[in-house]
Amino acid sequence: MIVDDSDRSIRLAVGMLREGRVVAMPTETVYGLAADASNAEAVSRIFAAKGRPPDHPLIVHLGIGANLRDWARHVPEEASRLAEALWPGPLTVILERHASVLPEVTGGLGTVAIRIPAHPVTQRLLESFGGGLAAPSANRFGRVSPTTARDVCSDLGSAVDLVIDGGPCEIGVESTIVAFIEGEVTILRPGAISPEAIARVLGHPIGTTAHSPVRAPGMLASHYAPTTPLELCMPDEIALRGAELVSAGARVGVLALVRIEVPGATAIWDAGGDIGIFARSLYRHLRQADAEALDILVVELPPDEGLGVAVRDRLRRAARR
Ligand code: TXA
Numbered sequence: 001m002i003v004d005d006s007d008r009s010i011r012l013a014v015g016m017l018r019e020g021r022v023v024a025m026p027t028e029t030v031y032g033l034a035a036d037a038s039n040a041e042a043v044s045r046i047f048a049a050k051g052r053p054p055d056h057p058l059i060v061h062l063g064i065g066a067n068l069r070d071w072a073r074h075v076p077e078e079a080s081r082l083a084e085a086l087w088p089g090p091l092t093v094i095l096e097r098h099a100s101v102l103p104e105v106t107g108g109l110g111t112v113a114i115r116i117p118a119h120p121v122t123q124r125l126l127e128s129f130g131g132g133l134a135a136p137s138a139n140r141f142g143r144v145s146p147t148t149a150r151d152v153c154s155d156l157g158s159a160v161d162l163v164i165d166g167g168p169c170e171i172g173v174e175s176t177i178v179a180f181i182e183g184e185v186t187i188l189r190p191g192a193i194s195p196e197a198i199a200r201v202l203g204h205p206i207g208t209t210a211h212s213p214v215r216a217p218g219m220l221a222s223h224y225a226p227t228t229p230l231e232l233c234m235p236d237e238i239a240l241r242g243a244e245l246v247s248a249g250a251r252v253g254v255l256a257l258v259r260i261e262v263p264g265a266t267a268i269w270d271a272g273g274d275i276g277i278f279a280r281s282l283y284r285h286l287r288q289a290d291a292e293a294l295d296i297l298v299v300e301l302p303p304d305e306g307l308g309v310a311v312r313d314r315l316r317r318a319a320r321r
């Protein structure tokens with residue numbers, strides 16, 4: 001059932017969460033499928049609803065003013081600084097877990113992922129609930145993350161009892177994940193908080209997974225994948241490649257930062273030259289590609305900076321199969 005974001009809906013959701021049930025909630029990045037992080041049975045319902053392997057760790061979402069030390073054994077000074085500067089917001093930090101954090105939440109790891117989201121509806125929910133909410137993206141395992149309440153329903157169906165509709169997600173790609181493990185700071189997943197923004201807060205550049213032994217267990221190839229195959233292109237290659245595919249008889253879709261004409265294409269989408277709009281509408285377009293039964297979606301790889309880093313990362317994963 002989809003409900004609005006009124007106080008009545010929040011009360012209904014909190015009641016269900018206290019009973020150990022799962023509730024889908026909006027966040028500024030993507031919709032999450034939430035359960036009480038201190039209730040192992042409730043957390044197991046998330047995995048069942050998503051069809052996700054139980055050894056995949058979840059992010060614990062906390063309210064503004066929550067004490068990180070209730071969840072992490074040790075909070076490095078640089079982690080505190082990032083949290084201070086960038087929370088609430090699309091940032092997840094990975095820290096050594098406090099002994100009280102359920103292994104069901106951390107996938108049995110010695111670390112825990114924590115995020116204080118900025119979406120006002122999520123914050124009202126967290127404040128009324130009073131504890132931590134474990135929540136992965138509210139999609140079936142391996143599929144595209146939902147950015148509207150309707151996406152959650154069409155993907156999870158009756159596996160989720162309640163979806164709070166907080167409108168379309170403003171950012172549209174998942175949070176930036178930064179790990180603080182054994183004195184090393186590493187970006188495990190790029191997001192709206194860019195490497196440049198993190199470097200500005202910390203006063204030095206930081207590495208990404210490519211240069212680190214630290215691994216994110218959920219970072220599988222062929223994640224965030226639509227059914228439609230994707231072909232990733234530089235902007236100046238799209239018109240020619242699109243034309244080739246159209247003349248071969250394919251139902252072709254085109255997704256680019258700035259509109260590119262491909263005569264005979266079934267769908268042509270663009271982001272008006274704005275990388276923020278590209279990110280916000282990316283998953284919607286991947287879903288639309290499936291809905292239009294395209295044979296192939298030709299997508300522009302945006303410039304490798306700022307939010308473009310996260311968009312390229314998701315496109316690469318969506319294109320791999
Ligand atoms: O924006 C987001 O982060 C959204 C919203 C709902 O908050 N959540 C989200 O959750 O994207 P999920 O579960 O789809 O992705 C979380 C990622 C997974 O790849 C998981 O493996 C990784 O975070 N992760 C969680 N805990 C971890 C840990 N202790 N060590 C390494 N990676 C971890």
Ligand code: MG
Pocket residue numbers: 136137145
């Ligand atoms: Mg996910």
